[in-house]
Amino acid sequence: MTSLEEKARHIRRLILTALAEAGSGHTGGSLDLVDIFTVLYFDHLRHDPQHPDWEGRDKVVLSIGHTAPVLYATLAAAGYFPEEEMLTLRKLGSRLQGHPSYEFRLPGLETSSGSLGQGLGVALGMALAAKMDNKPNRVFCIMGDGEQQEGSVWESAMAAAHHQVDNLCAIIDRNRLQIDGSTEKVMAIDPLRDKWTAFGWYAIEIDGHDMSQIKMALEMADNEKDKPTVIIADTIMGKGVKSIENNNQWHGKVPTKEQLPAFLKELS
Ligand SMILES: Cc1ncc(C[n+]2csc(CCOP(=O)(O)OP(=O)(O)O)c2C)c(N)n1
Numbered sequence: 001m002t003s004l005e006e007k008a009r010h011i012r013r014l015i016l017t018a019l020a021e022a023g024s025g026h027t028g029g030s031l032d033l034v035d036i037f038t039v040l041y042f043d044h045l046r047h048d049p050q051h052p053d054w055e056g057r058d059k060v061v062l063s064i065g066h067t068a069p070v071l072y073a074t075l076a077a078a079g080y081f082p083e084e085e086m087l088t089l090r091k092l093g094s095r096l097q098g099h100p101s102y103e104f105r106l107p108g109l110e111t112s113s114g115s116l117g118q119g120l121g122v123a124l125g126m127a128l129a130a131k132m133d134n135k136p137n138r139v140f141c142i143m144g145d146g147e148q149q150e151g152s153v154w155e156s157a158m159a160a161a162h163h164q165v166d167n168l169c170a171i172i173d174r175n176r177l178q179i180d181g182s183t184e185k186v187m188a189i190d191p192l193r194d195k196w197t198a199f200g201w202y203a204i205e206i207d208g209h210d211m212s213q214i215k216m217a218l219e220m221a222d223n224e225k226d227k228p229t230v231i232i233a234d235t236i237m238g239k240g241v242k243s244i245e246n247n248n249q250w251h252g253k254v255p256t257k258e259q260l261p262a263f264l265k266e267l268s
């Protein structure tokens with residue numbers, strides 16, 4: 001696992017550097033998803049960074065588009081585009097918009113996103129299309145826990161189970177925080193696993209920073225037949241930089257250029 005951990009540290013470095021350069025963006029959720037993205041892109045997905053449009057590829061839909069930096073940094077680290085491009089994050093005309101924009105045709109980006117509650121429906125459409133064509137592609141949808149408060153999530157959940165879309169895997173970033181604080185205080189979403197199970201999904205709970213658990217859960221999802229799978233991943237907002245961990249103020253705040261060196265040092 002060591003090399004995956006090194007990759008994760010590198011991706012966290014890319015994220016922090018890009019956000020400090022941009023001067024705005026979402027640090028907390030981007031950092032807490034790094035371990036999941038690292039395992040997905042460097043261990044699990046069938047994909048080819050040299051051929052982003054390869055028909056046989058698995059697809060990732062980042063429903064929480066505000067965490068775009070983790071997607072961009074992972075794609076860059078995987079070789080979809082040069083890592084230097086990370087420094088154009090949020091700049092006018094950049095392919096790396098604040099929320100993913102398909103209009104700019106960034107290699108590896110499957111769809112626009114950012115309006116919470118929409119991604120699962122998009123991912124379901126992609127997965128269902130593959131199934132109807134008898135193709136083996138799998139689709140992964142990354143959602144937030146605050147996002148679970150959107151009604152459209154549950155409409156898609158119901159449809160996916162009804163159509164037995166077993167090539168669809170949702171991953172929930174269960175950091176227990178959203179913009180205004182604790183998800184359970186803003187609008188409780190627990191018991192989350194029971195809800196997904198009641199909606200007909202195979203539900204797994206894991207530690208979202210334990211790479212062997214992430215790996216195992218993704219394999220279990222691959223093997224599940226006739227049901228979509230949801231992986232509820234317990235995470236820590238801001239993971240990797242101790243001084244900002246588990247603090248909802250870092251949902252939408254970035255390091256200043258002065259803070260950056262200390263943050264990067266904390267990572268190594
Ligand atoms: C439909 C919609 N409503 C509101 C927002 C604004 N918004 C962006 S992120 C966010 C919080 C979501 O919480 P969570 O999914 O837990 O993400 P986290 O704060 O953990 O990164 C909100 C309300 C949005 N992007 N889309």
Ligand SMILES: [Mg+2]
Binds near residue numbers: 146175176177178
């Ligand atoms: Mg959250």
